[in-house]
Amino acid sequence: MNRLKTILSLFMLPLLLQAQVTLDECQQAAQENYPLIKKYDLISQTTDYSVSNISKRWLPQISVSAQATYQNKVTSWPDGIHGVFQQMGLDMRGVKKDQYKIGLDINQIVFDGGTIRNQKNITRLQGEVQIVQNNIDMYAIRGRVNELFFGILLTDDRIKLNEDMQVVLKSNEDKLISMLKNGTATESDVNSVKAERLNVMQQYTELLSFKQSLLHILSVFCGKEILSLRKPDVISRVMKNNRPELMLADTQLKLINAQEKMLISNLLPKLSVFAQGYYGYPGFNMFNDMMHHDFSWNGMVGARLTWNIGSLYTHKNDNFKIDLQRQQWENYRDVFLFNNNLQQIQQEESIEMYKKLMTDDDEIIHLRSSVREASESKLKHGMIDTNNLLMEINKENNAKVSKSIHEIEMLKQIYDLKYTTNN
Numbered sequence: 001m002n003r004l005k006t007i008l009s010l011f012m013l014p015l016l017l018q019a020q021v022t023l024d025e026c027q028q029a030a031q032e033n034y035p036l037i038k039k040y041d042l043i044s045q046t047t048d049y050s051v052s053n054i055s056k057r058w059l060p061q062i063s064v065s066a067q068a069t070y071q072n073k074v075t076s077w078p079d080g081i082h083g084v085f086q087q088m089g090l091d092m093r094g095v096k097k098d099q100y101k102i103g104l105d106i107n108q109i110v111f112d113g114g115t116i117r118n119q120k121n122i123t124r125l126q127g128e129v130q131i132v133q134n135n136i137d138m139y140a141i142r143g144r145v146n147e148l149f150f151g152i153l154l155t156d157d158r159i160k161l162n163e164d165m166q167v168v169l170k171s172n173e174d175k176l177i178s179m180l181k182n183g184t185a186t187e188s189d190v191n192s193v194k195a196e197r198l199n200v201m202q203q204y205t206e207l208l209s210f211k212q213s214l215l216h217i218l219s220v221f222c223g224k225e226i227l228s229l230r231k232p233d234v235i236s237r238v239m240k241n242n243r244p245e246l247m248l249a250d251t252q253l254k255l256i257n258a259q260e261k262m263l264i265s266n267l268l269p270k271l272s273v274f275a276q277g278y279y280g281y282p283g284f285n286m287f288n289d290m291m292h293h294d295f296s297w298n299g300m301v302g303a304r305l306t307w308n309i310g311s312l313y314t315h316k317n318d319n320f321k322i323d324l325q326r327q328q329w330e331n332y333r334d335v336f337l338f339n340n341n342l343q344q345i346q347q348e349e350s351i352e353m354y355k356k357l358m359t360d361d362d363e364i365i366h367l368r369s370s371v372r373e374a375s376e377s378k379l380k381h382g383m384i385d386t387n388n389l390l391m392e393i394n395k396e397n398n399a400k401v402s403k404s405i406h407e408i409e410m411l412k413q414i415y416d417l418k419y420t421t422n423n
Helices: 002-020 021-031 034-059 079-087 115-182 188-223 244-267 286-291 311-380 386-419
Strands: 061-070 098-111 270-281 296-306
Touching: 021 034, 021 115, 021 188, 034 115, 061 079, 115 188, 115 244, 115 386, 188 386, 244 311, 311 386
Parallel strands: none
Antiparallel strands: 061 098, 098 270, 270 296
């Protein structure tokens, strides 16, 4: 039977390895499945539309208007002059009080002091800030996947150790049953070992349930069913820090620099050319319209230079505000690096601690196994009771659990350090 199990295990091994999922695969799947990933495309499209709209400011700005008015007073000739016109036979009735216009205005920017260029740059950088902020939110998923992944690995190891302990307890239970038949053991000895085995089986059920719960949560995160995990290898530690929080600070500083350039653009004069035309009454020829109340075409072209000197009033304070924002983001970066470096130090010390603990784990397990085997021999010869044997079995199992914890925790600290520095 055991031989058949071995053959089946060897046959199924390639399939099991193929079904195992790595930590990198879990993290990638979790990020691709997380709803927040859709925000990248939304940010990109919004930025593109905004930049496109700003670029259109270079196109001629056209406005159409229509108006009808009634005035209580209009341009007219003095009574003396009006009388002279009447003597000359001229009907100078003056401008009518009801007036109408349908007009078209066209304005074309020639020089804007770099306002449009800077506004486009600001808009792009604002989009980059949103993307980097989204990167930070997405990056947090990696930390949550790490917790689930290594929690499953640790639980899986404890399940295997629990199975080994059940085998040891069952073996001793069978020996005690045989000794009971021979009169060299009591029924209470058998019951003690059986009760301990049943207790371990209960722990086994709890561990299986806990593992399935973690696997289900990880599967929901990744958007696909995950049944088995592959233990990651020990990797070399890289100290370069590539966290998205640092990218956020750098992008914000670029945005502040662009806003600073916009302040300069606001100080410069603006030059544009324009054309205006309308069909209506009265027109530009006022004298003719005072005699003939007819609709006419009217138009003009020209150039306009404007300079809003009001920006000078607030320019100094605006520069101070920009500088304060720059200092705030520089401080944000310094604070993040300080806390991040502290976290790296703690994780590196934890890695070294677990390495030192692991150097003695195998020796401790070997010694505990020797003591347990000796206790089994002593029980067989009636030199110790079952309680002492169970104590030694538990000590051996605890030593194996400690080794498993040290190994998994060391791996977790290494990959947590990788998460801390984004390497």
